[in-house]
Amino acid sequence: MKSNFPALPDWEIQVKSPGRVNLLGEHVDYNQGMVLPAAIDRFVHLAARPLAERQVKIQALDLEQTVRFSLDSLDERVDENGERLPNWAVYAAGVAWALREHGLEVNGLQAMVTSNLPMGAGLSSSAALELAFALAWQAVGGWQIERMQLALICQRAENHYVGVNCGLMDQFACAHGVARHALFFDTRHLIWRPLPMPPKTAIVIADSGIQRQLANSAYNQRRQACEKAVADLKQVLPNIRALRDVSPQQLRENVDRLDETTFRRALHVVNEIERVQQACVCLENEDTPAFGRLLVESHRSLRDLFEASLAELDFLVETALQMDGCYGARLTGAGFGGCTVNLVRQECAQDFIDYLRDAYQRQFGRQTAIFSCQPSRGTHIVGK
Ligand code: GLA
Numbered sequence: 001m002k003s004n005f006p007a008l009p010d011w012e013i014q015v016k017s018p019g020r021v022n023l024l025g026e027h028v029d030y031n032q033g034m035v036l037p038a039a040i041d042r043f044v045h046l047a048a049r050p051l052a053e054r055q056v057k058i059q060a061l062d063l064e065q066t067v068r069f070s071l072d073s074l075d076e077r078v079d080e081n082g083e084r085l086p087n088w089a090v091y092a093a094g095v096a097w098a099l100r101e102h103g104l105e106v107n108g109l110q111a112m113v114t115s116n117l118p119m120g121a122g123l124s125s126s127a128a129l130e131l132a133f134a135l136a137w138q139a140v141g142g143w144q145i146e147r148m149q150l151a152l153i154c155q156r157a158e159n160h161y162v163g164v165n166c167g168l169m170d171q172f173a174c175a176h177g178v179a180r181h182a183l184f185f186d187t188r189h190l191i192w193r194p195l196p197m198p199p200k201t202a203i204v205i206a207d208s209g210i211q212r213q214l215a216n217s218a219y220n221q222r223r224q225a226c227e228k229a230v231a232d233l234k235q236v237l238p239n240i241r242a243l244r245d246v247s248p249q250q251l252r253e254n255v256d257r258l259d260e261t262t263f264r265r266a267l268h269v270v271n272e273i274e275r276v277q278q279a280c281v282c283l284e285n286e287d288t289p290a291f292g293r294l295l296v297e298s299h300r301s302l303r304d305l306f307e308a309s310l311a312e313l314d315f316l317v318e319t320a321l322q323m324d325g326c327y328g329a330r331l332t333g334a335g336f337g338g339c340t341v342n343l344v345r346q347e348c349a350q351d352f353i354d355y356l357r358d359a360y361q362r363q364f365g366r367q368t369a370i371f372s373c374q375p376s377r378g379t380h381i382v383g384k
Contacts, residue, residue: 006114008061009047011047011048011112013139014046014381014383015045015135015379015380015382016045016132017043017045017131018039018376019117019174020037020040020123020173020174021037021203021205021332022036022169022333024036024272024275024276024294024295025276026308026330026331026332026333027222027268027272027302027306027335028272028276029167029168030167031226031242031269031273032244033269033273034187035169035184036279037169037170037172037183038173038183038375039178039183039378040205040373040374040375040376042116043128045132046112046113046133046136047112048109048111048112048136048139048140050109050110051109052108053108054072055080056068056069056070056092056093056108056111057110058092059113060114062115065086067079067085069093071100071108074096091157091158092130092133093161094130094158094161096137097161098154098161104137104138104145107137109140111133113129121207121211121339122333123205124170124174126158126162126164127158127171130154131174134154134379135381148172148175148190151171151174151175151176154175155168165223166219168190176192177379178378179376179377181194181195181196181197181375182194182283184280188244195283197283197375198286199286200347201327202346202349202372203341203342203373203374204341204342204343204352204370205332205370205371205372206316206339206368207339207368207370208310208312208313208316209366210337210338218308218335218336219334222308225262225265228262229258229265232257232258233246233251233254233257236257243266243273248270248271248274251263251266264305265305268301268302268306275297278294279291279294291328292326292343295327296328296330302331302335303331306335308336313337313340315363316329316356317329319355319360320342323348323355325344325351325352326348326352327344327345329341329342344372349372353370353372
C-alpha cells in the first residue's frame, strides 16, 4: 500500500479526509443504536480551485482518469459527452446534488484527488471522498454548516444519488475524527463524544483482499431482516421504533414471534448495542482486556448470528487471537469481505503484522495488506 501521496498542485484549497475503522457496533447504525468508530490516518487528499463556469473537472490521479460534468445536468449522472459517470465520480456529483438539495450554493470546481486508503475494503473510502468534496464546495461557496449536517448531506448523497442504503456511521466518523480517540456516537440522537484509545496499543487493520461485491445486496437483506423484526415485535411492543428500543431480554421473551433467521439477526443487533455501552466503560476504566473480549464477542456474533463473515475474515481473527499481545480482533464494516480490526499491544505490533501476513499467505496463497494506524482528525482543510 502506498504511504506517500503523489504531489498535488498547490491550489488554494487542500483537503485531507480520513477513512474510518469501526471498533464496535456493527450493523447497528441503521437500527438507531450506538457505534464506536475512529477516523484513521489513511486519507483521501484533494486539491481544488474554483472554476468560473458551472463545470466540475476532476482528475483521479491513482486511477489516471479525468472526468468533466456540468452542474446543470447532475440529475442525469452523465459527463459532458453524455456518457455515464464512472463510479468514483458519482460520489462527487452526488455530494454536489445533495448540497444543492439542501439549498447550499455549489460552484464550478476543478479538483485533483489521490488516496492511500484501499478502495472497497470497508474502510469508508467513499465517505472520505464525499466529505472531501463537501468541504471543498464549502470553501468555494463560503457558507458555514455544522459538521453533523455535512455528514447527513453526504449520507443523503450516498442513499439517494449513489444508491447505497448506508447508515450514518461512516460519514459521521470521517467528519468528526479526533486524534488518538475513538468516537462514541448515538445514531438516534446524533450526539457523540471522543473516548481515548487504550494506552500503549496499536490498531492493526488486515485487509482480506476480498472486495465486497455482494455486499450491497447482502447488506440490504440484513437491513430488511432488522425491519421485519421491528414490525413483528411491534405487535407486542407497540412503542418500539427500531431495534434500539428492544432489550436482549425482551427479544428472548418474544422469540416465538420471529422466524429463526430474523431472530438471530435481531439478537446480534440488540447484543451489539449493549456491547458498545460496555466498551465505553472499559475505555473509561482503561480495562483493555475486557474491551478486547467485546471485540471477539462481536466477531463471533457477526459470524454466527448475523452471518456477515467469510472464511478469510474468520481465519484472520482466529489466527490473531492466538498471538501474543492481541487483545481482540473482529471483522470491521459491513462484512462479506473487507478488513479485520485488531487491538494489539504496541510493542507486539510489528511481530503481529509479520506473523499474520505470513499465515494468511500460507493459508490462502495470496498476499494481504496489513498495517497499523492511528485514530486521526476528521476531514479538514489543510492548514486550518
Ligand atoms: C457500512 C455502512 C455503515 C454501517 C456498516 C455496518 O459501512 O456504510 O452505515 O451500516 O456498514 O456497521
